Structure formats: structure tokens, C-alpha cells
Amino acid sequence: MSKWVRRTVIGITAAVIAFLGTVQPASAHGFASTVYVHVTGDGGRIRTTVALEYDLFVVSAADLEKDDPLFRAGNAAFEAGDTKEQAAALNAHAKPAVRYVTERFSVTSDGRACTPTQVGDFTMSRREDVPYADLLLDWACPEQGSDHQVRSELFPDTERYVTGTKTIVTYEIDGRSGSAALDADHPSFSVGQSWYERFWEFFRLGAEHLLTGIDHILFLLALIAGSRRLREIVLAATSFTLAHSVTFMLAALGLVRAPERIVEPVIALSIAVVAGWYLWRLWRHGGHATDVGTGGDGHFSLDRAGWTRLGVVFCFGLVHGLGFAGALGIEEAWSWTLLWSLLVFNVGIEVVQLAIIAAVFPLLTVVRHRAPRAGLWVTGVICAGVSVMGLVWFVQRAFGT
Known part of the structure; x- marks a missing residue:
């Protein structure tokens, strides 16, 4: 392992541990109104x-x-x-x-x-x-x-x-x-x-909501860490975007409503599941966790695991969309005045999301290429920490502890 890679691995690991250490588990959105x-x-x-x-x-x-x-x-x-x-x-x-x-x-x-x-x-x-x-x-x-x-x-x-x-x-x-x-x-x-x-x-x-919504950032980090190729993270991010945009629209039109006591625990659970998915692959495949399986010659060149993960991300994106819509209180039927604002709010979320992907994924790709074992350790640490936080938040939000 080169000195540059070793320093990069240590830096990423230390940053993740420090970041997770500052996260308050009571509520990812804090006490706001x-x-x-x-x-x-x-x-x-x-x-x-x-x-x-x-x-x-x-x-x-x-x-x-x-x-x-x-x-x-x-x-x-x-x-x-x-x-x-x-x-x-x-x-x-x-x-x-x-x-x-x-x-x-x-x-x-x-x-x-x-x-x-x-x-x-x-x-x-x-x-x-x-x-x-x-x-x-x-x-x-x-x-x-x-x-x-x-x-x-x-x-x-x-x-x-x-x-x-x-x-x-x-x-x-x-x-x-x-x-x-x-x-x-x-x-x-x-x-x-x-x-x-x-x-x-x-x-x-919208940008501030994503930056201050620690649960959404952790969900995105889990997506990045668990993606094996640039194509996968792009498709996962696009799937997530499409899903919560659909929920935005339905909420703005008053066609979908879901109580916060259900939405917030499911959002927390989605974080743990997406991060745990990659940990399961590490446990089952070890050093081959990032290998792409056969059957990936379709339109998007995804194997069965890739398609399954994409479907899971889309479903969870629908739930995250309800959380985003709740931030603007979109509950009035046919609220066309707020619909435009909601879409702009969504644009702010997406710009920050893409910026995080552009900053983190290339760095992880370099580490995986130059030192595959170190790359597995870094992504494993990220997903383990994210999964733990997701489970803690799920218990707290579901049972009010």
C-alpha cells in the first residue's frame, strides 16, 4: 500500500468516525418547528x-x-x-x-x-x-x-x-x-x-434541509459506499430522485398523506437497511463484495444484485419524499402555489446530493483501485457506523425513547 493511499484511508476513516461521533441520535432533524x-x-x-x-x-x-x-x-x-x-x-x-x-x-x-x-x-x-x-x-x-x-x-x-x-x-x-x-x-x-x-x-x-438533515446524508453515504461502479451510484441517485419527486408531486396535489410517526421511523430503517446490505455482501463475499455478477448485459448493465438494490432504493426514496414534503407542510389539496416552490426545494436537495457524490465517490474509487483491501475496510467502517445510527434512530422514533 502506497504512503498516499495509507494516508487517505486513515483520513477517511478518521473523518467518518469523527462525523458519526457528532451525530445526535435523538432526532436527525433536531427539535425544529x-x-x-x-x-x-x-x-x-x-x-x-x-x-x-x-x-x-x-x-x-x-x-x-x-x-x-x-x-x-x-x-x-x-x-x-x-x-x-x-x-x-x-x-x-x-x-x-x-x-x-x-x-x-x-x-x-x-x-x-x-x-x-x-x-x-x-x-x-x-x-x-x-x-x-x-x-x-x-x-x-x-x-x-x-x-x-x-x-x-x-x-x-x-x-x-x-x-x-x-x-x-x-x-x-x-x-x-x-x-x-x-x-x-x-x-x-x-x-x-x-x-x-x-x-x-x-x-x-432545500440545500440547507439536506445539509442539516443528517439522516439523509447518512443514507447517501451508504449508497455511495455500497456502489461498485459509477454507473450504480448514478442510477441509485437517479432512482432516489425520481422516487421522492413522485412523492413530492402527490403530496402537493393532496393525493398522498402519511403520518410523521410512520414516515420518520421508516426513513431511519431505510438508512440501516441500505448500509446493512453492503455489510451483508462483505460478510458473504469478503474481498469479492465489489465484484459485478453475471447477467449484467442489459440496458443498464446491472446484475441481479444491482437491480434488486435499485428497487429497494426507489421504494425508500418514496418514503424520503414524504419526509421532504413534510418539511414544507405540503398537505393542502391542489396547492399549486406551493408546488413550484416544492420543485425548487427539490432542486436544492439534488444539487447538494450530486455535490456530495462528486466529492466522495471518486476518492473511494481511487482507494479501491490502488488498495482493494483498504477500500473494503473504509466502506465497511462507513456502512457499519451508518447502520448503527439508523437502527438507533429507528428504535427512538418508533418507540419514542
Whole structure:
């Protein structure tokens, strides 16, 4: 083994061990939340529907004015799973609840503040299989305003309850319609923004979702490590992309829905299965684990193992797509406004995915070519670590431990 190969093997192995050591097993996505806002209006009158995750909203609003009665009533209703009691708890303590929203969410017209007024009572809905509180607000804006800006700083990191809160906004104002994604680094947007600015927002959100979604990165690493040829990883990545794109479309059209309590454990299990597949080949074939079997003279030159793996990856891609769609809360039937944003979000995911493949697979190929035994050790270490993390996440998500 040459000195360069030896150093490369040591470097890759050390990097993988260090990376896996930093992974938090409780939840690959961390404790995050998404706020959903729909904005309509024309001229000087704007109406917003703000949907906030109920249990987090109760804690944050109660903490704002040290309102223990709101916390006790809201928490008891949440534990009981009674939506009528949940709405009643908020309506009985509407002042701090509304104040929490209006101090962190605002609408301006040509740079001048619009004044909010609550319309009706709090109501309840469900998103991503969890209860959400819906608040309807009317905003009185200065007359003749042509450029409306929406700003959201709801559930900030400083509250220490969640991190990385996203606010997904859809709007229909003055004949303009579209969507936007807000976060701590980009808390506001203007309805007069150009199409490419909106494109960039959701492209960035998709890229960040993959980079911060450790489970998806580990799934991709398992695919790379278990691929014997460039053709296999390209076909596997393409299969994965097609699968979760199909799920994206079906979710955006309201034709497919799956509860998070099912999707998230299956995603974790898919990581363990894909990584374990390669470990099984190592155990069964040893140094010949990367050999390509006969029967690979078809259109894609895949042997039986290659075709089987491709089918498994496609099936798991369908489930991962539900996880991606859940990140944007695509649950409304025929949500064409968000459909475009969803596809751009998908593009952001794919660009990062291809970048990871381009960076990792050639390096592994060189190691396998120059030192086959060392290559087996590196890919074995990667898949063993990924498989363990997948199983840990599966148990935690399936049984709530």
C-alpha cells in the first residue's frame, strides 16, 4: 500500500468516525418547528392566517407574560389530545397569545407598519400529524400602499425551545401570488420581489434541509459506499430522485398523506437497511463484495444484485419524499402555489446530493483501485457506523425513547 493511499484511508476513516461521533441520535432533524402563513388582500386591507405548533405556542405565549394558567390549561388540553379544549385554553387567554404573535410577526406597506386586529377565535388544525393553532388577523395598512413586506421572528432560537424555525408563507395580494420561506437569517420578504429571488429562497431551503438533515446524508453515504461502479451510484441517485419527486408531486396535489410517526421511523430503517446490505455482501463475499455478477448485459448493465438494490432504493426514496414534503407542510389539496416552490426545494436537495457524490465517490474509487483491501475496510467502517445510527434512530422514533 502506497504512503498516499495509507494516508487517505486513515483520513477517511478518521473523518467518518469523527462525523458519526457528532451525530445526535435523538432526532436527525433536531427539535425544529415550521410556522405556516397565508396572506390575502388588496390595497390597504391585508388578512393573514397564522398556524403555529400548538404545544410550542402555549409554552412561548405563557412564558411571555409568566401566565401559568395558560400553561396549565394549554398543557392539560395537549396531553388530553382534545382539540376543543386546546382552542378553549387559547381563547380564554387570548391576550398574551395574540400579543406573542403580533410582537414577532408583522406586515408593512411601503415601509409603514400595518395595525393588526384579531378576527374570530383561535381554531385548531393538524399539520405533519401534530396539532396547530390557527390565528386570523386583519391588518389595517396606509392607503395606496403598493409594496407589502411580511416579517416573521416567531419561535426564535433565543427562546431555547426549538432551533431553526422556518416560516412558510403563501400569498395572494394585489393580483400577485407566490410563496416564500423565512428563517432567522432571512426573516422578511416583499411581495414585489422578483421570481429569481423567490427561486433562490426555496433552493437555499432545500440545500440547507439536506445539509442539516443528517439522516439523509447518512443514507447517501451508504449508497455511495455500497456502489461498485459509477454507473450504480448514478442510477441509485437517479432512482432516489425520481422516487421522492413522485412523492413530492402527490403530496402537493393532496393525493398522498402519511403520518410523521410512520414516515420518520421508516426513513431511519431505510438508512440501516441500505448500509446493512453492503455489510451483508462483505460478510458473504469478503474481498469479492465489489465484484459485478453475471447477467449484467442489459440496458443498464446491472446484475441481479444491482437491480434488486435499485428497487429497494426507489421504494425508500418514496418514503424520503414524504419526509421532504413534510418539511414544507405540503398537505393542502391542489396547492399549486406551493408546488413550484416544492420543485425548487427539490432542486436544492439534488444539487447538494450530486455535490456530495462528486466529492466522495471518486476518492473511494481511487482507494479501491490502488488498495482493494483498504477500500473494503473504509466502506465497511462507513456502512457499519451508518447502520448503527439508523437502527438507533429507528428504535427512538418508533418507540419514542
